[in-house]
Amino acid sequence: MAQWIEGTIVDNVRWSENLFSLKIDADIDTFVAGQFTSLALDINGERIARPYSYLSSPDQRPVEFYFYTATDGILSNAMLNLKPNDSIWIKQQANGFFTLDEVPDSKNLWLLGTGTGVAPFFSILNTEKSWQRFEHIVLIHAVRTTQDLLYQEIVKSLKQKYAERFRFQAVVSREHISESVYGRIPAAIESGELEKSVDLKLALDDSQIMLCGNPEMVKDTVDVLKARGFTKNRRRTPGHITVENYW
Ligand SMILES: Cc1cc2nc3c(=O)[nH]c(=O)nc-3n(C[C@H](O)[C@H](O)[C@H](O)COP(=O)(O)OP(=O)(O)OC[C@H]3O[C@@H](n4cnc5c(N)ncnc54)[C@H](O)[C@@H]3O)c2cc1C
Ligand SMILES: NC(=O)c1ccc[n+]([C@@H]2O[C@H](COP(=O)([O-])OP(=O)(O)OC[C@H]3O[C@@H](n4cnc5c(N)ncnc54)[C@H](OP(=O)(O)O)[C@@H]3O)[C@@H](O)[C@H]2O)c1
Incomplete structure (x- = not known):
């Protein structure tokens, strides 16, 4: 089972009403380009997690993700408000075969x-x-x-x-x-x-x-x-x- 580790928001770029990107500093394991990980926030006492593809390449740090805020989407709308130095959960190991x-x-x-x-x-x-x-x-x-x-x-x-x-x-x-x-x-x-x-x-x-x-x-x-x-x-x-x- 992949472990949750705590990442730190380095940057949150709001491109438009529905699109934003997060740069995250986290001590993750090596991944393969094309793979995804899980990101999560604790919302009202519950850990809400969803899969997200890495946009950054395996040797780039901080890691980067690109988001669409789904209408009424719980996690995407919560992540939209994150600021530099805020914490976010990220799975240490990546997943997937889209490589x-x-x-x-x-x-x-x-x-x-x-x-x-x-x-x-x-x-x-x-x-x-x-x-x-x-x-x-x-x-x-x-x-x-x-x-x-x-x-x-x-x-x-x-x-x-x-x-x-x-x-x-x-x-x-x-x-x-x-x-x-x-x-x-x-x-x-x-x-x-x-x-x-x-x-x-x-x-x-x-x-x-x-x-x-x-x-x-x-x-x-x-x-x-x-x-x-x-x-x-x-x-x-x-x-x-x-x-x-x-x-
Ligand atoms: C392998 C993988 C990689 C992904 N990578 C990215 C990424 O890089 N960037 C990105 O923005 N998103 C990505 N997603 C989608 C992401 O995981 C979430 O589904 C999305 O951010 C919405 O989450 P939410 O909690 O905001 O909304 P939710 O509360 O989960 O959903 C809100 C509404 O959005 C629609 N919706 C969302 N997810 C689903 C679903 N799984 N099935 C049907 N309808 C859905 C529905 O209309 C739903 O009512 C990826 C998904 C997968 C499976
Ligand atoms: N992006 C995400 O990660 C994400 C995650 C969860 C939910 N959603 C949901 O997706 C919707 C918006 O997402 P989005 O802005 O990324 O746009 P999108 O609806 O996926 O549209 C992006 C492009 O895909 C096209 N497209 C849609 N259906 C198609 C099909 N059957 N064949 C070929 N092309 C097709 C669209 O064309 P048309 O303009 O002609 O439709 C548009 O040009 C919202 O309802 C949101 O809740 C998105």
């Missing part, structure tokens, strides 16, 4: 996420080992409006560091914005617009795909990919698709 250890080798890696579901992708993208395994890495961030399109400074630094090996595309569903694909990921795959936007083909023989965030996006995208012959990765039967559902 590159579970992804077979291929030429190209596609990372498709909605909202805060990009968090594990930034951890993966900021890990040098990822770039030793794949020639191109594509990050697709699907959001409702451009104000949810955060962490663009990481996108910019990855573009500078890896040039044409890193391809980024925003998919925005409730605003028409130049440079972004309008609508949802599954429709943009079906129409070919997503591949065109990053100038790369989603091909059966050279693509691995990771999906994270909204479970409806995950389901609808898997359906579209399956129709094109892609299959889910299983330990005994490697395929192309690896998923993480946030709720």
Whole structure:
């Protein structure tokens, strides 16, 4: 059983009404990029815990998390009010199999996420080992409006560091914005617009795909990919698709 340890808030960045990030100083064990841990607060005498993906890469400290405040959400709304030097519980050991250890080798890696579901992708993208395994890495961030399109400074630094090996595309569903694909990921795959936007083909023989965030996006995208012959990765039967559902 993973142990609870006490972490200290280093920073709380409020991006918008519903989005914020916490930087936490805590003596956690080593984790693998893409994994999640649990965070908890004691609220009215009860420890309220939920899983959260690491946004920071394994060698970055303090560790960082990116949150959406769910409507009436108990823990996310309580964490929103944390201030530097406040305490938070964090599990010492990380969990989960949404890591590159579970992804077979291929030429190209596609990372498709909605909202805060990009968090594990930034951890993966900021890990040098990822770039030793794949020639191109594509990050697709699907959001409702451009104000949810955060962490663009990481996108910019990855573009500078890896040039044409890193391809980024925003998919925005409730605003028409130049440079972004309008609508949802599954429709943009079906129409070919997503591949065109990053100038790369989603091909059966050279693509691995990771999906994270909204479970409806995950389901609808898997359906579209399956129709094109892609299959889910299983330990005994490697395929192309690896998923993480946030709720
Ligand atoms: C592996 C994993 C990693 C995650 N990583 C992140 C992350 O990095 N950032 C982030 O913001 N969130 C992440 N989540 C979601 C997170 O664990 C919480 O569900 C979220 O913060 C809401 O918690 P809450 O206590 O505020 O709301 P709750 O009181 O738990 O729920 C409030 C409302 O939100 C919706 N909701 C929340 N959770 C669920 C659920 N599990 N099933 C159905 N509806 C739900 C429902 O409408 C619910 O009534 C992750 C979840 C998983 C499983
Ligand atoms: N983010 C979290 O971690 C989290 C955690 C718990 C609960 N929630 C709940 O999720 C809602 C808001 O979350 P969010 O702001 O992260 O946005 P979201 O609703 O997940 O939307 C993000 C993007 O995903 C798209 N999307 C939604 N359903 C899709 C589908 N079936 N196929 C493809 N794309 C799809 C949305 O398009 P459209 O605009 O067309 O819908 C939008 O562009 C709230 O109701 C909240 O309670 C979120």
